[in-house]
Amino acid sequence: MQFGTRNPFTPTFGFAPHVLIGRDGLLSASGLALEEGPGSSGFSALYMGPRGSGKTVLLNEIEDHAARRGWTVISVDAASTGVGERISEMIEWAASGDDRSSDGSEQITTVKGVRIGPFHARRESLRRVQPRWSLRRQLTELASAAADSGAGVLLSIDEMHRCESDALLRLANDIQHVAKRGQMPLAFAGASLPEIKHTYLADDRFSFFRRCECVDLPLIDAADAFRFVTESVTAGAGECTLEAARLLADACDGLPYQMQLLGDHAWRIAGAPDSGIDSDAALESIRVTASVMQDRVYRPTFDSLTPIERRYLAALAEHGGTATRRDLGTGSRLSAAQMATAEQWLMDNACIEVVNAHEHPAGPEAEIGFGCALAASTVAERIEIESGYGRTEATVTHESARALSPRCNHPMPRARARCILRLGHRGGHRSR
Numbered sequence: 001m002q003f004g005t006r007n008p009f010t011p012t013f014g015f016a017p018h019v020l021i022g023r024d025g026l027l028s029a030s031g032l033a034l035e036e037g038p039g040s041s042g043f044s045a046l047y048m049g050p051r052g053s054g055k056t057v058l059l060n061e062i063e064d065h066a067a068r069r070g071w072t073v074i075s076v077d078a079a080s081t082g083v084g085e086r087i088s089e090m091i092e093w094a095a096s097g098d099d100r101s102s103d104g105s106e107q108i109t110t111v112k113g114v115r116i117g118p119f120h121a122r123r124e125s126l127r128r129v130q131p132r133w134s135l136r137r138q139l140t141e142l143a144s145a146a147a148d149s150g151a152g153v154l155l156s157i158d159e160m161h162r163c164e165s166d167a168l169l170r171l172a173n174d175i176q177h178v179a180k181r182g183q184m185p186l187a188f189a190g191a192s193l194p195e196i197k198h199t200y201l202a203d204d205r206f207s208f209f210r211r212c213e214c215v216d217l218p219l220i221d222a223a224d225a226f227r228f229v230t231e232s233v234t235a236g237a238g239e240c241t242l243e244a245a246r247l248l249a250d251a252c253d254g255l256p257y258q259m260q261l262l263g264d265h266a267w268r269i270a271g272a273p274d275s276g277i278d279s280d281a282a283l284e285s286i287r288v289t290a291s292v293m294q295d296r297v298y299r300p301t302f303d304s305l306t307p308i309e310r311r312y313l314a315a316l317a318e319h320g321g322t323a324t325r326r327d328l329g330t331g332s333r334l335s336a337a338q339m340a341t342a343e344q345w346l347m348d349n350a351c352i353e354v355v356n357a358h359e360h361p362a363g364p365e366a367e368i369g370f371g372c373a374l375a376a377s378t379v380a381e382r383i384e385i386e387s388g389y390g391r392t393e394a395t396v397t398h399e400s401a402r403a404l405s406p407r408c409n410h411p412m413p414r415a416r417a418r419c420i421l422r423l424g425h426r427g428g429h430r431s432r
């Protein structure tokens with residue numbers, strides 16, 4: 001693809017990249033699952049990854065692939081209220097509308113702020129759905145109509161971690177009923193931040209999602225990132241030295257969003273496509289990108305953590321950014337159980353990682369370092385600010401044991417927050 005003098009990078013969220021990298025395996029697995037039908041393990045899949053790891057982009061690709069196979073695609077963002085009602089509304093709207101979106105085109109339409117994937121089902125199939133039917137009945141009829149024409153229905157839900165629990169529970173029951181009990185071709189693809197592992201996936205009532213194929217989005221490796229930089233620059237009719245491409249690829253930390261930021265800044269700093277991207281432009285881009293990541297990813301991630309998780313990270317930062325479990329535990333005033341709980345959460349959310357995992361270290365020898373969702377500098381910055389207010393380690397240590405016990409963290413999507421009370425608290429949840 002040629003973009004003339006257009007910048008080929010897309011450092012934003014949910015925007016289809018001009019060069020899609022590192023997702024071939026997941027896309028072919030999803031395509032195979034749709035082909036195999038309801039018995040296939042990947043027929044219901046949940047993709048998890050930190051901010052900017054490419055969840056929305058992957059869902060969109062899966063939807064497009066399904067639509068091109070003639071499947072009916074219903075795509076919804078669970079962040080705002082009434083997800084079930086909105087799906088019903090979309091189905092009714094599609095059934096009653098004109099035939100523009102059933103002409104086989106890739107047209108994507110938005111109704112009331114909800115993105116609707118291309119409806120490729122024949123209009124007559126949609127018209128079998130009657131208004132005021134329950135969502136379960138609507139989905140059953142849609143899936144049965146799609147099955148009659150040798151296809152199926154794909155229900156795709158983004159931002160699942162922000163969905164209200166009652167709405168998500170109803171939806172899970174409906175999908176399960178239609179897809180599993182009725183053996184209907186109703187496939188499911190969801191996307192969420194990994195924190196869902198500690199909320200809905202840890203809750204037995206949501207066992208449907210636990211039984212989905214749960215996939216942690218793989219990080220982009222340096223070879224793919226290198227290919228991404230060179231192919232994108234070429235697509236934009238620009239030029240880049242090998243050294244500059246290597247520098248940019250090595251700096252992306254496996255995160256697609258960061259990869260896009262690096263390319264975008266290098267492109268602008270160099271004045272591409274009129275001038276080529278060289279090492280100087282790449283190094284400057286790496287510096288600017290680090291500061292943008294600080295504002296848009298690292299600080300918001302750090303702010304969402306509990307005091308215990310922050311103290312775990314403070315200990316890691318004080319060890320210079322990497323330390324074995326043994327060393328972290330030795331200097332810490334947290335209990336072993338608190339350290340282990342914090343580690344699990346931070347690991348799941350890509351704030352930390354085991355840097356010597358390839359050596360298969362035994363428990364205490366595992367070496368922990370910062371992950372792609374957080375930087376040591378963010379933690380150091382916060383420690384410095386807090387110490388300016390006299391909140392030293394000693395002060396924090398004297399806080400009551402209750403204040404240090406794990407947070408409830410129950411999602412409160414309407415407040416765009418999680419419950420700040422301690423685990424096992426009485427009464428309703430509270431966001432502040």
Ligand SMILES: Nc1ncnc2c1ncn2[C@@H]1O[C@H](COP(=O)(O)OP(=O)(O)OP(=O)(O)O)[C@@H](O)[C@H]1O
Nearest residue numbers: 012013014015017021051052053054055056057256
């Ligand atoms: N596989 C990929 N190859 C190249 N670029 C990608 C890829 N995946 C995502 N991107 C780019 O990274 C940006 C962020 O991707 P996306 O919005 O899908 O992340 P996300 O995980 O959904 O983030 P959030 O958790 O904030 O919703 C996109 O705008 C897109 O341009």
Ligand SMILES: [Mg+2]
Nearest residue numbers: 013014055056
């Ligand atoms: Mg997203």
